[in-house]
């Protein structure tokens with residue numbers, strides 16, 4: 143770790159840190175140097191770290207709909223990255239060093255410690271409100287329906303509220319009068335006096351949209367599970383700001399209706415409340431819920447005390463996809479059981495989110511939710527614009543090179559040399575490409591993408607659960623049963639039948 | 647067994663299998679036979695031909711199960727195992743799921759209450775759309791006070807069984823075969839094919855035992871080792887730094903690049919040589935940044951090497967196990983042919 147120069151503590155941001163926090167900066171922060179004209183952080187990169195410029199400067203620009211806009215510049219003593227460090231959001235813009243630039247880099251854990259300092263937090267929040275708030279608001283599906291100008295109009299009415307652990311934000315049956323977007327921490331929604339949980343809301347998850355519709359009562363009690371920061375917009379704000387624009391109010395009400403319908407779907411499988419004897423600390427809980435794993439459907443979870451690191455799972459994923467690109471990566475969030483040290487990894491693979499940011503971002507009808515609740519690609523519609531990979535908070539979507547003429551979506555591999563054997567080669571699966579072409583999407587769906595003249599940067603790919611095959615290749619081929627697809631909430635509460643995180 | 651560092655945690659999942667009980671029962675029955683009748687192992691004086699044949703055939707059967715696992719693994723890897731032929735169009739999959747949803751609604755609405763009826767209806771729905779070979783229905787009692795009485799779940803069928811079942815079979819029947827080889831051959835290291843077979847079997851089973859030990863204890867050790875940085879993350883970080891280094895070279899004067907490159911492979915003296923070069927070319931633009939990046943890359947590469955070394959150690963036993971197992975298989979065939987012919 144590089145020596146942190148003492149001048150750092152003279153910066154306005156750090157000057158009021160207490161000695162313990164200063165020590166943390168000295169031991170945990172690092173210095174990074176970025177040569178002139180090089181990119182320090184890419185738009186949509188998932189960095190989750192907070193950076194302060196000690197020397198030099200960077201320009202911030204963002205690609206939107208094929209256009210590159212310069213958003214501004216940061217100079218010495220400026221900082222950025224609070225959105226990612228606090229709310230696990232991908233970088234909203236690309237940052238390029240104008241000259242040789244030195245950064246002080248605080249990883250997420252350190253940032254969260256420093257954020258407890260009132261002065262530090264005040265300054266960070268002020269920049270957040272000025273630069274990142276409108277970007278962040280668009281995370282909530284309800285705000286996606288608003289144009290940037292409309293968003294700016296409500297920006298000044300957004301309040302930033304913080305709660306300690308165990309505080310009630312809204313009571314079941316009470317009047318829903320505001321929309322909340324969780325910045326950090328976690329909120330549980332329980333009903334019937336806490337007997338059953340309707341769901342969790344964690345960073346970047348919103349609730350209260352029903353206030354914009356006829357259904358005005360809170361469906362449950364919203365209570366913080368960890369210290370939690372939220373953005374709050376009162377419903378009256380929408381009525382006041384858009385009083386002259388009934389169209390906007392109508393769009394908002396319709397979007398809210400859609401969100402509630404999704405919620406209704408979610409709550410059919412009401413599960414029992416997590417018991418207090420769960421041995422996870424608030425921090426670990428926050429890691430899991432903070433990355434929406436709890437909220438997502440089922441995730442690929444790797445038991446790190448059974449995984450022999452043979453890589454068979456990743457190789458199996460490669461081998462069932464024609465493009466030879468794995469949809470699975472063994473990197474991901476590690477969760478450690480507080481008492482036993484038992485560790486699981488939430489592998490980087492699609493969570494089939496209940497609110498799929500990728501689907502919301504795609505303008506070409508290339509992503510849809512099927513009746514199984516899975517998020518699927520209509521390969522032919524994908525124009526390679528990368529909006530989905532930018533939107534996915536977990537970075538699970540990657541791009542393949544543009545397909546050759548006549549090629550359809552990645553289907554399941556047969557060994558190419560077997561396919562070349564005259565007559566019998568077809569038996570080994572030559573026909574599967576044709577099957578894939580038949581299966582994916584209706585002709586209307588396909589037509590949409592083709593009408594757009596967008597330059598393709600390949601095709602978006604993500605875990606497709608090996609759809610159509612009688613196995614999930616990664617789970618099927620693991621020699622030690624280390625990788626399983628399971629609802630992470632069950633792992634968290636020690637209720638999974640496989641005892642992934644057993645209460646030793 | 648609880649160790650917050652996780653180092654002492656055994657990979658218990660490796661041993662939890664009914665194949666273990668079956669393999670144990672097979673071995674015990676032969677040992678019981680020996681004890682009850684007093685027959686010696688192998689061809690010791692007073693040997694029993696029936697016992698010899700029985701142990702021989704049983705060993706062969708166990709070896710065949712092990713071989714079946716290996717075949718299943720590679721046939722699947724090549725994409726030519728039969729389950730690939732079961733692929734169904736996604737449209738059919740979705741239509742079947744729509745029907746399952748209708749059944750779920752009936753369950754929630756209380757018009758379908760009997761578990762058997764729910765199961766029948768769900769199975770019929772899958773069959774109607776030809777997806778019954780890839781999906782299997784499971785009916786579970788509802789979870790929670792407000793939930794429907796039954797949950798209708800559809801899981802992949804995993805037609806050939808998951809690899810870990812095969813792995814368990816390999817492990818336990820392989821071990822049992824090792825014991826039976828001893829009972830069959832008497833453990834004597836005599837000259838000739840019998841002795842060769844015994845030695846080969848000993849090496850295969852011995853290396854397998856080492857493998858079991860590594861696979862049982864390795865994961866927890868690796869996890870404890872990787873607490874700060876996993877090998878996968880180190881690899882990604884290394885790639886990232888590699889890109890940055892390449893970009894940083896462009897900022898360095900061309901005349902200096904070759905000299906810096908020659909430092910890339912330097913050992914312990916990297917820092918000293920870098921310092922010297924920096925002093926020599928004081929003021930050269932971009933050089934300090936490039937050395938900072940090279941230094942970072944070296945540290946990450948060293949960590950990656952350390953982790954990968956540990957990983958390969960966990961699998962090193964296979965270097966002996968696999969080739970010797972192939973030779974053993976060939977020797978068993980020769981032994982079998984010679985026994986049957988002569």
Ligand code: SF4
Nearest residue numbers: 492493495499500534
């Ligand atoms: S691709 Fe990303 S955003 Fe889309 S459903 Fe999967 S995890 Fe969620």
Ligand code: SF4
Nearest residue numbers: 459470605607608616
């Ligand atoms: S389920 Fe299939 S596509 Fe998804 S990660 Fe596993 S092998 Fe890859």
Ligand code: SF4
Nearest residue numbers: 449450452453455620
């Ligand atoms: S196949 Fe299983 S044991 Fe091997 S690396 Fe993947 S999860 Fe780990």
